[in-house]
Amino acid sequence: MTTRNAAPRLTWREKLNRADAKAMPYALVSPYFILFAVFGIFPMAYTLYASLHAWKLGSQTKEFVGLDNYEFLLTTYDRFNWSVVNTLGMFLIATVPQIVCALMVANALNKMIKRAMLWRMLILAPIVTSVVAVGVIFARIWGTEYGMVNGALELVGLDGIDWQTGRFSSWFAVSSMVDWRWMGYNSLIFLAAMQTIPRNLYEAATVDGATPRQQFWKITIPQLKPILIFTVFVSSVGGMTLFVEPMMFGGGRLDGGADGQFQTTAMVLVDILRTHGNYGISAAVGWLLFIVIGIVAGINFLVVNRIQGNK
Secondary structure (H helix, E strand, O other): OOOOOOOOOOOHHHHHHHHHHHHHHHHHHHHHHHHHHHHHHHHHHHHHHHHOEEEEOOOOOEEEOOOHHHHHHHHHOHHHHHHHHHHHHHHHHHHHHHHHHHHHHHHHHHOOOOOHHHHHHHHOHHHHOOHHHHHHHHHHHOOOOOOHHHHHHHHOOOOOOOOOOOHHHHHHHHHHHHHHHHHHHHHHHHHHHHOOOOHHHHHHHHHOOOOHHHHHHHHHHHHOHHHHHHHHHHHHHHHHOOOHHHHHHOOOOOOOOOOOOOOOHHHHHHHHHHHOOEHHHHHHHHHHHHHHHHHHHHHHHHHHHHHHOOO
């Protein structure tokens, strides 16, 4: 009868090394999850709790009202529904031209042009510019009396437009700020993706007689589909949380014009807290906005699965 040799006993240093190898990956990623739990999950849970109460700002007393705050926003407070329409409208007007222009700029920078690095740095300048400064400048550009745009219209014999009073005109003006600020950022994302496309695909297409335009639509765009979806998703989240641009366009006011024609949902959240002083209603606005963003994210997820051929 043979007996098995007993496994050698590990020294404390070897045990420490094994524990270190197993625990170190979790220790390295734990700061993110800890910070997310403190600054993400807890505020969301606390805001959900507040949205179910009638809670006056500065008061320690609160009354449980269930979904009454949500019912008030959806059925009684008309400005909330209009703010969702305004937000979606400005998001659509801003996102489509922004992505199209970013693709064109990235495709131009992907070519062998002179001083390419300088141009790449210049298109990133708007993202490092103060958003307040951008809002102030564009408010002057779209000004009614002395605005640059109205001045150009008068030079060609057209009447100036009061860009703030009209719903669609104010959407267009605010969207121009978003386009100018984020087009360069998206261009660099597209440029980085374009530079990963194998060059032999273009060389083979050139041998087959494909024109540069055909190569762009048949090779570049299909290769950029995942990046395009990511960019649309990020733009969706950013577009649904517009706040500073429309506020500065309105001169720092939160009402979004006399009729709320360019008041976004994020502006309603702050405006309700300021005018009504009800933290519960303001928290309900935040959660309704979160639900809308979640729906947009879900649509993007379904589109990704559809493109990748997953069920």
